[in-house]
Amino acid sequence: MARSKRAKLVHLTQTSKKTREHKSAIVADVRDAVDSNDSLYLFSYENMRSNKFKAVRMHFRDADAKGAAAEGGSSMEEEEEEEEGRGKGVPRSRIFLGKNKLLQLALGRTVEDEHSPGLRRVSKLTTGSVGLLATSRPRSEVVRYFASLADEDYARAGAVAPRTVTLTAEDVSNHPVSMVEQFRKLGMPVEVDNGRVVLVGGKTEYVACREGQSLSAETCKILTHFGVRLAEFRVRLVCRWSSRDGEFEMLQ
Numbered sequence: 130m131a132r133s134k135r136a137k138l139v140h141l142t143q144t145s146k147k148t149r150e151h152k153s154a155i156v157a158d159v160r161d162a163v164d165s166n167d168s169l170y171l172f173s174y175e176n177m178r179s180n181k182f183k184a185v186r187m188h189f190r191d192a193d194a195k196g197a198a199a200e201g202g203s204s205m206e207e208e209e210e211e212e213e214g215r216g217k218g219v220p221r222s223r224i225f226l227g228k229n230k231l232l233q234l235a236l237g238r239t240v241e242d243e244h245s246p247g248l249r250r251v252s253k254l255t256t257g258s259v260g261l262l263a264t265s266r267p268r269s270e271v272v273r274y275f276a277s278l279a280d281e282d283y284a285r286a287g288a289v290a291p292r293t294v295t296l297t298a299e300d301v302s303n304h305p306v307s308m309v310e311q312f313r314k315l316g317m318p319v320e321v322d323n324g325r326v327v328l329v330g331g332k333t334e335y336v337a338c339r340e341g342q343s344l345s346a347e348t349c350k351i352l353t354h355f356g357v358r359l360a361e362f363r364v365r366l367v368c369r370w371s372s373r374d375g376e377f378e379m380l381q
Contacts, residue, residue: 152231159235160244162223162263163372170262170271170380171251171367176288176360177258181280185364188274189222192266222264229255247375254367268369272380275366281358286346290338294357298333301326304354312354315347 163169174182225232236252237243243252255261264271284290302325304312309326312319318329328335337357338348344359352359366380 155225155227155231156235158223159225159232159261159263162225163236163244163248166222166263167265167372168263168268168271169248169251169370169372170264171254171259171369172262172275172364173257173259173367174362174364175258176282176285176362178282178362181282181362182364185278186224189224189262189264189266192270193221222262222266224260224262226260229257229259232261245372245375247370247377250377251368251370259367272366275364278364280362282360282362283353283357284344284349284359286344286349288344288349288360290340290342290344291359293339294337294352294359296335296337296351296355298328300355301328301335308354312351315351317351 232255233252235244236248236255238252239249243249251261262271301312301317301319304326306321306324306326309319309321312326317335318332319326320329321327337351337355338344338359344352368377368379368381370377
């Protein structure tokens with residue numbers, strides 16, 4: 130059957146395809162950040178959460194501001210010059226997350242095309258869930274910050290349970306009767322007894338998930354209702370490269 134000429138593919142998204150110019154701008158930004166700062170760090174992350182990672186960006190932005198103030202402050206004219214000079218060699222911390230191949234291109238993959246000596250080693254490790262941090266903050270300060278960076282959060286569907294979670298009859302009874310239908314839709318065997326939410330059959334425990342189990346959307350909602358956080362947002366440093374002497378060191 131011939132395809133109708135009226136049949137058209139309609140895209141519901143408003144995003145446009147990244148142009149060559151856009152990609153070139155990212156490469157230029159990465160290289161400028163590398164040239165403007167003392168160190169480049171490659172970090173890996175687990176259970177990414179936008180709101181939590183925003184705090185990481187703000188930390189280094191605030192650290193740069195405090196560092197500038199500690200050096201004696203600046204006048205209004207100097208601040209305006211600094212603002213105009215951003216992206217033009219002025220030292221300030223920058224974090225890059227995106228296409229790994231684009232980051233590799235910016236750093237260079239071989240001795241012949243690496244942006245600066247030694248960057249090819251960072252480029253080689255830029256795979257998986259990773260990002261780049263270009264900063265002039267002291268090494269000890271950066272390492273100490275990321276070593277303590279960990280925050281628990283609720284697991285999302287598809288995550289693997291790190292431990293077995295068992296809910297007791299007391300945990301269940303702490304919820305209002307109005308939650309019964311919602312719990313049933315999520316697969317929990319509950320009922321109302323004398324105005325309280327209880328497990329069906331007088332059971333005293335309900336296993337919400339077992340260690341190593343892939344969590345479903347329903348299980349994640351149950352865990353959220355009971356305040357059980359199985360995910361941990363964490364960022365770990367992988368390696369460091371110094372722009373001063375091209376020194377490269379593994380950090381994990």
